[in-house]
Amino acid sequence: MDAPPPVPVTVRLATRADVPAILDIYNHAVIHTTASYDLEPVSLDSRLAWFDHKVDGGWPVLVTVGGGGVTGWATFGPFREKPGYRYTVEHSVYVRDDCRGQGLGRALVDALIAEARARGLHSMIGGLDADNTGSLAFHTRLGFEPVAHFRQVGHKFGRWLDLIFVQLLLEPGSTAGSGTRLDVAP
Numbered sequence: 001m002d003a004p005p006p007v008p009v010t011v012r013l014a015t016r017a018d019v020p021a022i023l024d025i026y027n028h029a030v031i032h033t034t035a036s037y038d039l040e041p042v043s044l045d046s047r048l049a050w051f052d053h054k055v056d057g058g059w060p061v062l063v064t065v066g067g068g069g070v071t072g073w074a075t076f077g078p079f080r081e082k083p084g085y086r087y088t089v090e091h092s093v094y095v096r097d098d099c100r101g102q103g104l105g106r107a108l109v110d111a112l113i114a115e116a117r118a119r120g121l122h123s124m125i126g127g128l129d130a131d132n133t134g135s136l137a138f139h140t141r142l143g144f145e146p147v148a149h150f151r152q153v154g155h156k157f158g159r160w161l162d163l164i165f166v167q168l169l170l171e172p173g174s175t176a177g178s179g180t181r182l183d184v185a186p
Ligand SMILES: CC(C)(COP(=O)(O)OP(=O)(O)OC[C@H]1O[C@@H](n2cnc3c(N)ncnc32)[C@H](O)[C@@H]1OP(=O)(O)O)[C@@H](O)C(=O)NCCC(=O)NCCS
Pocket: 029, 035, 091, 092, 093, 094, 095, 096, 099, 100, 101, 102, 103, 104, 105, 106, 107, 126, 127, 128, 132, 133, 134, 135, 137, 138, 139, 141
């Protein structure tokens, strides 16, 4: 029998009402994994302030939504603060643990790539824990390349953590990222 057709993924801009679900997805990763180097769960107030700061800065916060609500989120923001870095952004992507492997992460990062291209950006960077082999495989599938490996820059769960940077150059003609740009104010 043929496999069922893939379920279409809805990616949209997040609203403030999505922040509790964004927080739940993030805190699950904080508590159980080294995907984030936060050590303690983040409060709702802090995540609301984070969201407001993102929106005020004109940075995109995207979510995927399904039957059970928000299933994933992604964003980018400045890589480093000095103005010479203005064409480079650093992104984050988190998919609810029971919704992985369904193309949601790809849909989110494709939409971020489209947004970055539309803004005339040149480079996207992701910071991944070196033990997070799933995220490394994911980013490699999307065209990112590992470009830096920092030894023992993090410490969580009683051990030193290595951090990998992956990078995508948004060169004209590159096929990485096929998402449609959302209506995001610059
Ligand atoms: C990394 C993460 C975002 C991937 O999201 P996802 O929705 O499961 O990924 P997708 O289903 O869109 O997969 C896209 C591609 O990556 C590959 N991929 C995804 N996870 C993978 C894994 N663990 N191992 C190998 N390949 C993987 C898929 O096979 C797929 O390839 P294909 O399109 O060629 O078939 C998700 O696992 C996650 O949220 N992890 C925890 C948080 C995290 O580590 N975030 C990154 C740090 S910012």
